Amino acid sequence: MRLYYDEGTGAPTFTANIREGNPGPPGPYVEISDDIGDLTTWRVNLSTLELEAVELPAAPEDVTAERDRRINGGFTFDGVVYQTRPEDRENMAGAATSALAAITDGAQAGDLRWHGGGSDFAWIAQDNTLVPMDAQTMLSFGQAAMAHKQAHIFAARALKDLPEPPSDITDDALWPA
Structure with missing residues (x-):
């Protein structure tokens, strides 16, 4: 599964399951597992291009x-x-x-x-x-x-x-x- 992200912030924008042979939509992405959970708790570190947990503000x-x-x-x-x-x-x-x-x-x-x-x-x-x-x-x-x-x-x-x-x-x- 691909996680597409905002190039300026690293915030996830959407995910896509890409079939073999299909290039998928344009834009930056990282490969992720299917069981990543709530995308709002993750972002892409723009330096390493790895996922990192985001601490959400207290409710x-x-x-x-x-x-x-x-x-x-x-x-x-x-x-x-x-x-x-x-x-x-x-x-x-x-x-x-x-x-x-x-x-x-x-x-x-x-x-x-x-x-x-x-x-x-x-x-x-x-x-x-x-x-x-x-x-x-x-x-x-x-x-x-x-x-x-x-x-x-x-x-x-x-x-x-x-x-x-x-x-x-x-x-x-x-x-x-």
């Missing part, structure tokens, strides 16, 4: 999936890593709201019983250690969790808005730390 749904993976993958607050699955973020939002109410009611910095319970308030870190938090810290923690999610949403939006998104959207350089 919007791939960017969304990577965004969600990173949002749900945890974040660091005050040097400690915390989980950020949807249920974790829901718990953080609820606790931050309670912390704000406690601050409004006069909870002081350093008061670990601001939540009205009989024991000190603490959050469980990703490594399962208990991290004590007063109301002010819990409120800041909730705001940091919100900022973590928002930063990834906006980074994903920026990637989707690029004329041609990068092919490797898992590159850490493309995302907030």
Whole structure:
């Protein structure tokens, strides 16, 4: 089978099965196997005249999936890593709201019983250690969790808005730390 290509870019233009004795259509071509698959994932290297794989830009749904993976993958607050699955973020939002109410009611910095319970308030870190938090810290923690999610949403939006998104959207350089 012949793969005809654009002489300027090496992009495939069409394929043709040429019978013996038939010269085929005019134009540059390379011989290929019949099972090459999707032609959009290949191009002809104009220097070597060999086929090479082309990395396609990430699809919007791939960017969304990577965004969600990173949002749900945890974040660091005050040097400690915390989980950020949807249920974790829901718990953080609820606790931050309670912390704000406690601050409004006069909870002081350093008061670990601001939540009205009989024991000190603490959050469980990703490594399962208990991290004590007063109301002010819990409120800041909730705001940091919100900022973590928002930063990834906006980074994903920026990637989707690029004329041609990068092919490797898992590159850490493309995302907030």
